[in-house]
Amino acid sequence: MGFAARAEEALRQGGGRITASRRSLLKVIEASARPLGPRELHGELRRRGVRIDRVSVYRNVAALLQLGLLHRVLGSTAVRPCKGDERRCHHAIVCIRCGSAREFHSEAL
Numbered sequence: 001m002g003f004a005a006r007a008e009e010a011l012r013q014g015g016g017r018i019t020a021s022r023r024s025l026l027k028v029i030e031a032s033a034r035p036l037g038p039r040e041l042h043g044e045l046r047r048r049g050v051r052i053d054r055v056s057v058y059r060n061v062a063a064l065l066q067l068g069l070l071h072r073v074l075g076s077t078a079v080r081p082c083k084g085d086e087r088r089c090h091h092a093i094v095c096i097r098c099g100s101a102r103e104f105h106s107e108a109l
Contacts, residue, residue: 003030003081007069014067021045021052025060029070034099035078 001009004026008018016022028044029036036044042057061079064070070079073094094100 003069007064007067007081010067010069011063016063021050021056022060024048024050025052025057029064029079029081032080035073035076035080035094037077037079040078 004023007026007029008023011018011022024045025041028041028048032044038054038057038061041061042052042054045052045057061070065072065079069082071082072079
């Protein structure tokens with residue numbers, strides 16, 4: 001199951017509504033090869049013609065972080081989807097050339 005489907009399911013179970021703009025946000029997060037911050041997510045949604053205010057993007061990101069579906073990249077506001085259902089410590093290595101990220105797990109860090 002992909003990120004968007006997992007996120008929709010988790011949001012529904014928590015009593016959240018799945019609106020067209022929320023679904024679009026989930027798809028942008030899922031499709032991105034690199035971590036994106038709320039401002040970048042908002043900009044990408046606007047480029048795609050999705051009408052959503054920036055505050056809603058921040059609230060959705062916060063809800064997804066709280067559910068453990070997103071992880072913040074340390075030192076930035078960027079987030080990336082969790083690749084699994086486990087609730088352990090996650091880290092990401094971000095390429096300084098292209099901005100893509102790879103998730104890894106390390107209890108030592």
